[in-house]
Amino acid sequence: MLALDNLTKTFHIHTLGNKVIEALRGISLEVAPGEFLGLSGPSGAGKSTILKCIYRTYLPTAGDIWYESRDCGRINLATTANRTVLGLRSRELGYVSQFFHVIPRVSALEVVAEPLVTRNGILPSVARRKAAELLQRLQIPPSLMDAYPATFSGGEQQRVNIAKAVIWKPRLLLLDEPTASLDLQATAVVMEILRELKKEGTTMIGIFHRQDMVRQITDRLYEIGGQQL
Amino acid sequence: MEITPEKILEVQDLTKIYGPGCPLCLAATGPDYDTNQCPHCGSVVACGQVSLELYPDEILGIVGESGSGKSTLVKLLFFDEEATSGAMHFRGKKFLSQNQAELPPDLSERVNGENLLTLSSFQKRRIKNALMGMVYQYPHLGLRLEVSAGGNIAERLITAAWRHVGNMRQRATHLFEKTEIPVQRLDESPENFSGGMQQRVQIAKALSNNPMFLFLDEVSTGLDLSVQARVLDLLRTLQREFHLSMVAVSHDLGVIRLLTARTMVMKDGRIVESGLTDQILEDPQHPYTQLLVNSQL
Numbered sequence: 001m002l003a004l005d006n007l008t009k010t011f012h013i014h015t016l017g018n019k020v021i022e023a024l025r026g027i028s029l030e031v032a033p034g035e036f037l038g039l040s041g042p043s044g045a046g047k048s049t050i051l052k053c054i055y056r057t058y059l060p061t062a063g064d065i066w067y068e069s070r071d072c073g074r075i076n077l078a079t080t081a082n083r084t085v086l087g088l089r090s091r092e093l094g095y096v097s098q099f100f101h102v103i104p105r106v107s108a109l110e111v112v113a114e115p116l117v118t119r120n121g122i123l124p125s126v127a128r129r130k131a132a133e134l135l136q137r138l139q140i141p142p143s144l145m146d147a148y149p150a151t152f153s154g155g156e157q158q159r160v161n162i163a164k165a166v167i168w169k170p171r172l173l174l175l176d177e178p179t180a181s182l183d184l185q186a187t188a189v190v191m192e193i194l195r196e197l198k199k200e201g202t203t204m205i206g207i208f209h210r211q212d213m214v215r216q217i218t219d220r221l222y223e224i225g226g227q228q229l
Numbered sequence: 230m231e232i233t234p235e236k237i238l239e240v241q242d243l244t245k246i247y248g249p250g251c252p253l254c255l256a257a258t259g260p261d262y263d264t265n266q267c268p269h270c271g272s273v274v275a276c277g278q279v280s281l282e283l284y285p286d287e288i289l290g291i292v293g294e295s296g297s298g299k300s301t302l303v304k305l306l307f308f309d310e311e312a313t314s315g316a317m318h319f320r321g322k323k324f325l326s327q328n329q330a331e332l333p334p335d336l337s338e339r340v341n342g343e344n345l346l347t348l349s350s351f352q353k354r355r356i357k358n359a360l361m362g363m364v365y366q367y368p369h370l371g372l373r374l375e376v377s378a379g380g381n382i383a384e385r386l387i388t389a390a391w392r393h394v395g396n397m398r399q400r401a402t403h404l405f406e407k408t409e410i411p412v413q414r415l416d417e418s419p420e421n422f423s424g425g426m427q428q429r430v431q432i433a434k435a436l437s438n439n440p441m442f443l444f445l446d447e448v449s450t451g452l453d454l455s456v457q458a459r460v461l462d463l464l465r466t467l468q469r470e471f472h473l474s475m476v477a478v479s480h481d482l483g484v485i486r487l488l489t490a491r492t493m494v495m496k497d498g499r500i501v502e503s504g505l506t507d508q509i510l511e512d513p514q515h516p517y518t519q520l521l522v523n524s525q526l
Contacts, residue, residue, distance in 0.1 A: 014516035015523050056505060058512040082505050083284060086490055103487065104458040118469070 001203050002031040002054070002172065007063035007078070009049055023049045027063070029222050036194075036204045038214045041224030047207045048098065050224075051174045053078070054205070055095045056085045070171060090119050094170030096178045100161040102150040108135060108160050109145040115168040134163045138189055154181040159190075166193055173197065175206035179213065191217055237321025237474055238283040238442065243346075245301050246313045248272025258497060260517060265298065265498040275301040277498040278315075283442070285324050288468060288475040290489030290506060292482060292521070298498040299478045300366075303444045306476060307363045308353040316344045319360075321441060327472050328441045332359050358388045362435030366447035368427035371434065372419050378405075378430050379415040382437050389438040404433040407470075408463060425456035429463065436471065443468075445477040449484055461487055482525050486510060494518045 007027040013019045024046045031037045039047040052058040054065055054077060065077040070092055075084065089095075103111065109131050116127035135145055138159040144152065149160050162178050175194075179187045194217060198204060208214045214221060246254055251270040258265050258274045265274050275298045283289055291299045304310040306317070319340045325332065332340065336355055339348070345356060365371040372381050382401040383394075391397050398415075405412045408429040414422070419430050428448060435443060445464070449457040461484060468475055477488050485492055485506060493503040494515065502515040513519045 011512070012514075013519065015519050052511070057507045059504070059508060059514065082491055082503075085505060086287075101486070105462045 001033040001035070001068050002205075003064075003066040004029050004050070004054075005064040005066065007050070007053060007065060008061050009046070009053055009058060010061045024053070027224070031203060031205060033068075033203055034198065034201055035220065036198055036206065036218045038218035038221045039205065039207045039224060040211075040214060040221050045224040047224055048176050051095070051176050051205065051207065055089070055093065055174055056082075067172070092171040094165045094168070094173040096162055096165040096173070096175045098176045098180065100149065100157040102148075102157070104150060105148060107146045108140060108149050108152070111149060111160060112163045112167055115164060119168045131163070131167060134167055135160070137193070138163055139186055155183065155186065158182060159186060162190055162193075166197055169197065169200060170202060173202050173204045175204060175208075177207050177209055180209055187213070235320065236282040236284050237319070237324055239316075239318045239320055240279065240281045240283075240306070241316045241318075242278040242280060243276055243302070243305055243315035243317065244274070244278055244313045245276040245298075245305055245310060246272050246274050250313065259499045260496045260501050260515075263497065265296070274298075274498045276305060276312075279495075279500055281493065281500075281503075283474050283476065285321065285327070285474055286468075286472055287491065288477055288489045290485040290492035291476060291478045291495060292480065292485050292492055292509075293495035294480060294521075297495040299480075299495045300446050301498075302495070303363075303446050303476055303478045306442075307361055307444050308350075308357050309363070312346050315346060317346050318342070319345060319356075321474075324441065324472075329439045330360055330441045331439075332356075354388075358438060360440055361442045361444065362438065362440040363444045364428065364431045364435050364446065364448045366450055368419065368424070368431055371431040372427065374420045374427075375418055377416045377418050378410070378422070378433075381419065381430060381434050385434050385437045400437060401433070404437055407436070407467065408433040409459075423456075425452050425460060428452065428460050432460075432463065432467070436467065439471070441474060443473045443475045445475060445479075447479055448477070450479070450481065457484075464488065482510065482522065494521070 005028050007024055009024040011021040011023060027050060039050060041047055049058060053060045056077060060078040063078060067075050067077050069075050069088060109128055112131035112135060113127040116122040116130060117124050132145060140156060140159055149157050158181050179190050249270055250272045251267060253269045254267040254272050254274055255277050257267050257269060259277060267274065279302055291302060293299045301310060305312050340356065379401045382404060383397045386397045386400060401415060402412050405415060410426060410429050419427050449460050452460060479485055489506050492506045492509045493500050494509065496517045502518045509518060510522055513522045
């Protein structure tokens with residue numbers, strides 16, 4: 001489904017006198033359809049960088065990212081046109097970021113319902129109902145659903161962020177510390193939702209800050225800066 | 230569904246030079262020389278060989294500092310200014326029905342494959358009236374402030390060949406509802422309106438002819454933050470509802486982040502970098518873009 005071949009990412013920071021920071025060097029890994037791969041390694045090893053390169057938030061410096069797309073066949077995410085990446089993002093590729101970029105003046109319910117309307121073509125009223133169900137499951141009280149997520153706590157924002165990414169059932173889902181600021185109970189719900197998603201065929205790559213969680217949910221671990229376990 | 234949709238507007242090497250111009254203008258200006266003024270003839274290259282593509286249903290961002298040429302670019306696209314050279318092709322004929330936009334039959338024949346920049350100013354005006362809308366930074370550029378708000382809409386509708394007063398009033402009422410303007414203020418002149426409401430009247434006017442393209446020039450600059458958020462939110466909603474392809478010019482990266490999926494960065498009249506908006510913001514490549522991103526509050 002996904003194969004990274006010699007992925008390398010270097011940052012050239014011109015504002016710091018053309019300082020060069022090597023974030024990734026020669027990463028090669030493969031993910032099979034339906035597999036859940038965990039990324040592990042010390043902080044700063046480049047775990048998030050890998051996910052951002054796949055999502056093309058970062059432009060890879062060298063190497064290939066081969067993805068078997070449902071709609072357009074085998075495609076190199078490292079070099080393909082921006083428009084193609086946007087098309088894939090809206091139909092196949094999901095991403096849960098570490099930090100939630102809040103859109104002002106849009107309620108939590110609308111944030112979560114929107115992808116169902118724009119990506120899956122579901123009626124707004126139905127989408128809102130489904131979004132409410134999912135948020136309720138993630139323990140966001142109904143009284144908060146019409147409020148703006150900018151006013152939420154870190155944990156609540158993160159749950160809205162997860163809801164918005166899983167509700168439209170992407171084909172490949174990238175997870176960057178989705179449970180970092182959640183309590184045990186909320187974490188358990190998220191794990192359950194991810195397990196269901198996996199059962200429905202979503203392929204996933206995830207970074208989790210807790211080792212016990214990684215073992216619970218992933219099929220395999222890729223250690224950055226070490227060997228594959 | 231196609232993964233890479235067809236473009237609806239294609240612009241190549243769009244150039245605008247203010248001044249006499251000389252053969253060295255393009256070679257002697259740009260970000261590499263840190264100037265847009267030609268050292269040989271003193272002309273200003275406001276836009277130098279800018280190429281871009283616009284796709285259905287997307288918002289393209291143009292970001293850059295004052296004087297980078299971004300406003301000139303959008304004015305060239307809207308035929309407000311005449312280009313010195315370059316080409317602009319309309320490719321969106323088959324998307325017309327999706328926008329409920331209409332091109333007069335004779336024009337529809339002509340724009341197929343023809344460089345729009347070479348058409349007469351009369352034909353350009355007809356294309357503008359049929360397909361385009363613009364929202365300016367300053368309401369007085371887009372509105373006649375002393376004429377009633379409804380009159381402003383009617384004026385635009387008349388240019389798009391509307392004739393029935395009752396229909397025009399109905400259309401204005403509808404647009405006011407869509408842009409969250411109290412309908413009872415239809416007969417008041419925008420002079421008395423707040424800045425945010427003036428912008429919304431401009432947006433209503435720009436949408437009155439069911440355009441395919443909406444150009445935004447610093448649309449929320451100078452508005453209070455709360456009003457700005459409301460205008461941007463409105464534009465996001467309208468974009469989806471009316472299937473608009475938009476070009477949003479702003480110096481504010483926050484506005485660009487909120488509105489756009491793709492962004493082009495301009496400096497000294499040139500595009501120095503273009504990419505996905507999140508990539509531009511998180512992994513900027515060009516030194517100028519890095520400076521811009523690092524200067525964000």
